[in-house]
Amino acid sequence: MSISTRSFTVNGKTYTPPASPVVVICLDGSADEYLDATMAHDRMPNLKKMTLAGYRGMVRGALPSFTNVNNSSIVTGVTPAVHGICGNFFYDTNRKEEVMMNSSEYLRAETILAAAANAGRKVAVVTAKEKLRDILSHKMTGIAFSAEKANQAQEATHGIGNVETTLNLKTPAIYSADASLFVLRAGVALIEQGLGDFLYLSLTDYMQHTYAPEDEPSLAFYEAIDHELGRLLALGAVIGATADHGMNAKQKADGSPNVLFIETMLTEQFGNGFRVICPITDPYVKHHGALGSYVAVHLPEGVDETAVSDWLQGQPGITEVHNKARAVHLLEQPEDRIGDLIVLSARDVVVGRTPAHHDLSALDSGLRSHGGRYEEMVPLLISHPLTAAYRSKALGDPRNFDVFDFTVNGTHHN
Amino acid sequence: MSISTRSFTVNGKTYTPPASPVVVICLDGSADEYLDATMAHDRMPNLKKMTLAGYRGMVRGALPSFTNVNNSSIVTGVTPAVHGICGNFFYDTNRKEEVMMNSSEYLRAETILAAAANAGRKVAVVTAKEKLRDILSHKMTGIAFSAEKANQAQEATHGIGNVETTLNLKTPAIYSADASLFVLRAGVALIEQGLGDFLYLSLTDYMQHTYAPEDEPSLAFYEAIDHELGRLLALGAVIGATADHGMNAKQKADGSPNVLFIETMLTEQFGNGFRVICPITDPYVKHHGALGSYVAVHLPEGVDETAVSDWLQGQPGITEVHNKARAVHLLEQPEDRIGDLIVLSARDVVVGRTPAHHDLSALDSGLRSHGGRYEEMVPLLISHPLTAAYRSKALGDPRNFDVFDFTVNGTHHN
Incomplete structure (x- = not known):
C-alpha cells in the first residue's frame, strides 16, 4: 500500500511528508558529548553516514530541560507556553495541591502525530516510559505503547496487542539500556511489518544519568543505538533525531551530590x-x-x-x-x-x-542530571540532505522541537 | 639540555611540569561543531588519537566570550574579575574616555608563562594577532611574537629575530587560514630547534567568523590544524587545547545581520x-x-x-x-x-x-560572531590520560582557563 503524502497543518505549521517512512527519535539525555565519544571509537558508523549525507548540528531545547516538557514540544512543534506542559509536576494554585502533569488533560495543543494520522499516515509511537504514552498519543489514531508495559498493550487501547509475539521482542526492565533499545527495535519491526510509516520513538535516559560519555557501558549503548539506526536507514526511512535535554555531572570533587x-x-x-x-x-x-x-x-x-x-x-x-x-x-x-x-x-x-x-x-x-541552562543545547541529526531553506534555518536559532519540521519538510529525500 | 621540572606557583595554583615539551593551544573560535564536522570526514586523525589516548570534553569559558578576555584567563588561570581584562575596549569613567585594553598595563595578575620561565622553562608564545602579544608576554623571559608581524620580531624585544629564516616560515596575511597555521608551524619549529619547551600558541578566528563547520574551507583548515597536532605529538609534546569562545551564525533567514x-x-x-x-x-x-x-x-x-x-x-x-x-x-x-x-x-x-x-x-x-552565553561552552582536549583526580575534576564545572592546570598537573605523561 502506498504511503500518504497529503499535507496537514497543526499549530500553525504545515507538514508535507515524503512517501518514505518518517522516523523521529528523541535520544533522551543525549548530550552531544555522548555522540562525540562513541564516534571517536568508530562505534557509530551509521550516524556518521547519516551526518555526512544529511545534517548534524546543535539546537536549543525547551526549558526546563526535562523529558516531558521537551517530548511535548517535539510532538506539538511549539513551546511550553503554548502546550502547557512545564514539568512532571506543578502546584495547582486553584486546587491548592501538587499535581502530576503526565496526563494529556494538561496538554493544550494538538500533536503532529494525531494530525499525521488524520492525514492518512500509519502513525506509531513507542516510548520507553509508560508515563509519556498518554501525552504522546493524545487524540491519535494508530499505535502507541511503552517499552515498560509492552506486554500489557491491547489492540483496543494501544492500537496493537501481543506486542512481544507480534514484534518478537521481550518487555525490558525500565532501568536498563534495553528499555531504550526496545523502542528502536520496535520501530524497525513496525516498519518491516507495514504497521507504521510515521513513527515517533522516545528513549529513556537511565544510561546517561548513570554513565559518563567515555564509560564502556555508554559506548556500548550508543553502538547498539547506531545498529538500529542502520536498520532504519536500510528500510528507507527519513530519520530525524534530537534530544530532550543534555546531561551533566552534578557532584562535588568527592563524588557526593552538589x-x-x-x-x-x-x-x-x-x-x-x-x-x-x-x-x-x-x-x-x-x-x-x-x-x-x-x-x-x-x-x-x-x-x-x-x-x-x-x-x-x-x-x-x-x-x-x-x-x-x-x-x-x-x-x-x-x-x-x-x-x-x-x-x-x-x-x-x-x-x-x-x-x-x-x-x-x-x-x-x-x-548526573539536567533541567537547567547547561543542558539546553542538544544535537539535531537528519539522515537526508537539507534543502537550501532549511540549511539557512539551521543557521539561526533552530529548536529541538523543529525536528519534525526539519525531517518532514526540510529534506531532499528522493 | 634537560627540561626543567621545577614547580612554580602563580595566582595561588602550583604547577609541576613534566620533562616533556608542554604545548597549550587556544583554538580561537572553535565551537565544538567544527571538530565534529571535520572528524566525521576522518580529517582529524591526530585529534582522534589524542582524544582516545587522552581526554575530550566541554568546559566553560570566561564571559564575555571574547578573545582577549579568555586568552588573559588562560595564561593567568583566573577569571576576568581577577586579571581585569574584560574586553578589547572599556570606558574609563575616571578619564572619561574609551580605552583599548590590549596592553599589559591593564593586566592585574601574573602569568603562568612568566612564572614557568622563572622556573627554568624555555617559554615561547606565538599569537596570530599582534594585539595579544603584549598581554601574553607580560614580564616574561623568552620568545614572544605574532604571525601578523613575524618579520618584525627582534632578538632584543621578542626573544627571537629573523623569524622567517630561523623557522623557515613566511609571515602570513592576517585574514587567512595561514595566520593560524603559521602559529602552529612556528610552535613545531621552536621545539624542533630547541628554542622552546613550554609553549602557548594562540590562533585567530577569521576562518570561523567566515565559514560554518561543514564548509570545505573550514574542513580543510581543521585538517591542516590536525597535521600540526600530529607533528607536535611526534615531538613528544604534552598538548592541551581549548578555545576562547564558540561561534554562532547571527543572521536572519535572508542572511542579513540580526x-x-x-x-x-x-x-x-x-x-x-x-x-x-x-x-x-x-x-x-x-x-x-x-x-x-x-x-x-x-x-x-x-x-x-x-x-x-x-x-x-x-x-x-x-x-x-x-x-x-x-x-x-x-x-x-x-x-x-x-x-x-x-x-x-x-x-x-x-x-x-x-x-x-x-x-x-x-x-x-x-x-558569524560570539560574546554571549551561547558561545560560552568550548572543547577541552588533552593528549595524555588524565589522572584520577583530574578525571574527577572534569566531572564538575571545569573551565577553559584550567587548561594549563590540566595539561601540566593533570596528565600521566611518562
Missing part, C-alpha cells in the same frame, strides 16, 4: 511558608533522586518577592532567578503553572526542596 | 546620554563588524536603572541584563571596568551601539 535545598534555605532566611516544586519529580527517581537544575518557588503571603529574588540570585551555584513575567517571556513558560519565581542552577549544581524530600541513597552512582 | 542597536533603542525610549560599549571592538573588524552578543551600558545621570534594565530584559533577542553587582558576582567581571548594565543577546542575535558605529559592508559574508 545540592542546594532551596526550600530549606529560604525558610532559614525568610521564615516559613515557602513551597518549592521540583518539576523533575516523577515515579522514577532511582537515577536522579528528583534533583535537577530547575525549581519553581511559591512565595508565602506578604513576603517581598524582589528581596527573595535578589537574595537567591546572590547564592553561589544559582545562575538564574526569574519572576513570573520574565519566566513567561524568556523561558517560554505557561503563566498559570509556574509559581512566583523560577530558579536555575549551575552546570555542576542541582536544586532541591528539603533534605527530607530527596532520597539520595537511591542513586546508583554519582549524580 | 542586530539590536542598543544605544539607539535606549535613546529612543529614555532620551539622550546613554553610552554603549561594544567590548568586541578592535582594529580587526573585517570579520565581525564590531558586533558581538555582549555590550556594557553606561547610564546617564538621573535615569532609573531598574526601569532601563526591566525594559531591556523585555526586548526580544535580549537574554540577560545584569546590574554591576550581579555582573561582578555572576559573570566574574572587574567592578571598575564594566559600566552600569551588562546586556547579553540570543544565540542568533548580536548587540551593537548605533548603526553609524558599525560598518556592516566590511563583512565578507553572513555574520
Whole structure:
C-alpha cells in the first residue's frame, strides 16, 4: 500500500511528508558529548553516514530541560507556553495541591502525530516510559505503547496487542539500556511489518544519568543505538533525531551530590511558608533522586518577592532567578503553572526542596542530571540532505522541537 | 639540555611540569561543531588519537566570550574579575574616555608563562594577532611574537629575530587560514630547534567568523590544524587545547545581520546620554563588524536603572541584563571596568551601539560572531590520560582557563 503524502497543518505549521517512512527519535539525555565519544571509537558508523549525507548540528531545547516538557514540544512543534506542559509536576494554585502533569488533560495543543494520522499516515509511537504514552498519543489514531508495559498493550487501547509475539521482542526492565533499545527495535519491526510509516520513538535516559560519555557501558549503548539506526536507514526511512535535554555531572570533587535545598534555605532566611516544586519529580527517581537544575518557588503571603529574588540570585551555584513575567517571556513558560519565581542552577549544581524530600541513597552512582541552562543545547541529526531553506534555518536559532519540521519538510529525500 | 621540572606557583595554583615539551593551544573560535564536522570526514586523525589516548570534553569559558578576555584567563588561570581584562575596549569613567585594553598595563595578575620561565622553562608564545602579544608576554623571559608581524620580531624585544629564516616560515596575511597555521608551524619549529619547551600558541578566528563547520574551507583548515597536532605529538609534546569562545551564525533567514542597536533603542525610549560599549571592538573588524552578543551600558545621570534594565530584559533577542553587582558576582567581571548594565543577546542575535558605529559592508559574508552565553561552552582536549583526580575534576564545572592546570598537573605523561 502506498504511503500518504497529503499535507496537514497543526499549530500553525504545515507538514508535507515524503512517501518514505518518517522516523523521529528523541535520544533522551543525549548530550552531544555522548555522540562525540562513541564516534571517536568508530562505534557509530551509521550516524556518521547519516551526518555526512544529511545534517548534524546543535539546537536549543525547551526549558526546563526535562523529558516531558521537551517530548511535548517535539510532538506539538511549539513551546511550553503554548502546550502547557512545564514539568512532571506543578502546584495547582486553584486546587491548592501538587499535581502530576503526565496526563494529556494538561496538554493544550494538538500533536503532529494525531494530525499525521488524520492525514492518512500509519502513525506509531513507542516510548520507553509508560508515563509519556498518554501525552504522546493524545487524540491519535494508530499505535502507541511503552517499552515498560509492552506486554500489557491491547489492540483496543494501544492500537496493537501481543506486542512481544507480534514484534518478537521481550518487555525490558525500565532501568536498563534495553528499555531504550526496545523502542528502536520496535520501530524497525513496525516498519518491516507495514504497521507504521510515521513513527515517533522516545528513549529513556537511565544510561546517561548513570554513565559518563567515555564509560564502556555508554559506548556500548550508543553502538547498539547506531545498529538500529542502520536498520532504519536500510528500510528507507527519513530519520530525524534530537534530544530532550543534555546531561551533566552534578557532584562535588568527592563524588557526593552538589545540592542546594532551596526550600530549606529560604525558610532559614525568610521564615516559613515557602513551597518549592521540583518539576523533575516523577515515579522514577532511582537515577536522579528528583534533583535537577530547575525549581519553581511559591512565595508565602506578604513576603517581598524582589528581596527573595535578589537574595537567591546572590547564592553561589544559582545562575538564574526569574519572576513570573520574565519566566513567561524568556523561558517560554505557561503563566498559570509556574509559581512566583523560577530558579536555575549551575552546570555542576542541582536544586532541591528539603533534605527530607530527596532520597539520595537511591542513586546508583554519582549524580548526573539536567533541567537547567547547561543542558539546553542538544544535537539535531537528519539522515537526508537539507534543502537550501532549511540549511539557512539551521543557521539561526533552530529548536529541538523543529525536528519534525526539519525531517518532514526540510529534506531532499528522493 | 634537560627540561626543567621545577614547580612554580602563580595566582595561588602550583604547577609541576613534566620533562616533556608542554604545548597549550587556544583554538580561537572553535565551537565544538567544527571538530565534529571535520572528524566525521576522518580529517582529524591526530585529534582522534589524542582524544582516545587522552581526554575530550566541554568546559566553560570566561564571559564575555571574547578573545582577549579568555586568552588573559588562560595564561593567568583566573577569571576576568581577577586579571581585569574584560574586553578589547572599556570606558574609563575616571578619564572619561574609551580605552583599548590590549596592553599589559591593564593586566592585574601574573602569568603562568612568566612564572614557568622563572622556573627554568624555555617559554615561547606565538599569537596570530599582534594585539595579544603584549598581554601574553607580560614580564616574561623568552620568545614572544605574532604571525601578523613575524618579520618584525627582534632578538632584543621578542626573544627571537629573523623569524622567517630561523623557522623557515613566511609571515602570513592576517585574514587567512595561514595566520593560524603559521602559529602552529612556528610552535613545531621552536621545539624542533630547541628554542622552546613550554609553549602557548594562540590562533585567530577569521576562518570561523567566515565559514560554518561543514564548509570545505573550514574542513580543510581543521585538517591542516590536525597535521600540526600530529607533528607536535611526534615531538613528544604534552598538548592541551581549548578555545576562547564558540561561534554562532547571527543572521536572519535572508542572511542579513540580526542586530539590536542598543544605544539607539535606549535613546529612543529614555532620551539622550546613554553610552554603549561594544567590548568586541578592535582594529580587526573585517570579520565581525564590531558586533558581538555582549555590550556594557553606561547610564546617564538621573535615569532609573531598574526601569532601563526591566525594559531591556523585555526586548526580544535580549537574554540577560545584569546590574554591576550581579555582573561582578555572576559573570566574574572587574567592578571598575564594566559600566552600569551588562546586556547579553540570543544565540542568533548580536548587540551593537548605533548603526553609524558599525560598518556592516566590511563583512565578507553572513555574520558569524560570539560574546554571549551561547558561545560560552568550548572543547577541552588533552593528549595524555588524565589522572584520577583530574578525571574527577572534569566531572564538575571545569573551565577553559584550567587548561594549563590540566595539561601540566593533570596528565600521566611518562
